[in-house]
Amino acid sequence: MMASLLEVRDLSVHYADRTRSLLAVNSVSFDLAPGETVALVGESGCGKSTIGLAIMGLATAKRIEGTVTLAFKNGERRNLADLSDRAMQDVRGNEVAMIFQEPMSSLNPVHTIGWQIREAITQHQGGSRASADGAALNLLSQLGIPDAERCLHAYPHQLSGGMRQRVMIAIALSCRPSLLIADEPTTALDVTVQAQILELLKRLQAETGMAILFITHNFGVVAEIAQRTMVMYAGQIVETGDYGEVFHSPRMPYTRALLDSLPHLGRVTAGTRLAAIPGQVPNPAALPSGCAFHPRCRYFVENLCDSRCPPLEQSANHRVVRCLRWKEILAPGQP
């Protein structure tokens, strides 16, 4: 097995309210290999974005525990959690970059696109304005932006949502990071534009060999882009594995329920009901005892699921599942 690019160990993030402390991410561990795409899937509030921000050193949390070890381009391996703010500034952009859901709020409305790409390049790599301009122009045309020259002189509001996301990707990739954290980058876009952006990310990954941590709530997008997936619920990873295997034989009841609740375009008869998950995502300030999913789980057993916290269990094919009953649930019909 190849040495990993990123090793996250026991990452916990506590946010503080006026009165209480919220555990947004609860002891999360995972590895990312160079050039790999892993999808981090979950509903709003499950902590998936917080993980991305914590890796970038951008989470405004009360307390962050755990280690985030990154293999730098020069071969060094360092724990990002130990680095100073100044050192992290060099890491962001050069080693790890992040793109967000809403490109309009990530771009500065009072500067041109060219100015913003140039800023990223000169901040990290120095060089003259002219050479940065050349690099910016190159990047934009590489990203399939028609009339790149005119785009450099445009302001963010003059571009469409898809174009703005392309510009964000250009800025993120301007210094060739080895890891891109993509936080719901296509959620605000129309499906036809989403298709363009996913194709673009796949092509750029093939060209640059970067790894992608793709954060999304959309399993359709996961199928398009990721080999491996990690499913999160209430701050914890509850299942991981090869995406195809997770899709076809989910082991954690939450994953199963989530997949069942998806509307699909296949052969459905009119009026087919969707398999909704009852209840709602728990409040992180008042998590249920035992397994956090137990109040919504159809396999719930009293005095078991509500009293013991299920550990993450390894099984064949690098599958990992967090459920006390997964073997029993799996038993009927499947070996």
Next chain:
Amino acid sequence: MNRTTLLEVTNLRKWYAIRRGVIPRVVGHIRAVDDVSFEIKSREVLGLAGESGSGKTTIGRSLLRLVEPTSGQITFNGNEVTTLDPSALRRFRRKAQIIFQDPYSSLDPRMTIEEIVAEPLRVQAIEPERRRRRDRVAALLSKVSISNDYLDRRPRELSGGQRQRVGIARALAVDPEFIVADEPVASLDVSIQAQIVNLLQDLKDSLGLAILFISHDIAVMRHIADRIAIVYLGKLMEIGSAREIVESPRHPYTEALLSAVPNPDPRQRRQRIVLGGDIPSPANPPSGCVFRTRCKYAIPACAQTIPQLTAVGAGHYKACIRDDVP
């Protein structure tokens, strides 16, 4: 099944004037909705699908006269809606209501849940007596599975799914025949989205509602709509039964739109048609067929004539001059 026509829309048009200059002068028009015609039968769910900027929300709001159409006719139970005076319009809105996309901005944060759901009853003077109004609100909330404990709470104490339920209860308060549901599940999580779609389906069956279900998500629409209409750049491209639109689309745009929907099943990879470029500006739409600039089947004739809706099957129409594609 033969149902009576509840709502009929003929050549609906909403153009917004673009004004420029020190002494503002009309220099052009944004053609948000351009010559759209369709009908909705009673107890029917018509899905209206399209991308952002296609005019689907403007169509929905025009039907209730929340935006004033530029021209065209809208008849509801045979009565013309576009010419109603204010008091007749108020009576019309007892029959036709709307559910909004964002359950955060569509509920007044300072009002209690009771006040929010009671407001239409008060405005329409349906239930002037306070105590009886409260009972009626409680009954409405139980229809959408919201417990009575919430009557005196405020929207901030509710989750997104619960707020959307309150929005639905408010729309149902006047006992309407027709509801415009404008992206009612777009801002909800997948597991909650399924709850709301199922709820709308139940209410439609038990109350006999007709619904215009506006969404950009055709997969969700497939589960609730009887028929689907596809719009692009203010124009109706194709309309037909939900099954035919999804399984055998006849318009090139519908085909491309469906192929772009990512499939969660990794074994079922569809042949994807990636549309180049962006949706053109509605201020300056292409001549002839508005989709031709991104259509892989476009021929020179597509720039010459505006395609009219023509039948391609029973109750299935498309606006495309090419019969041989897709």
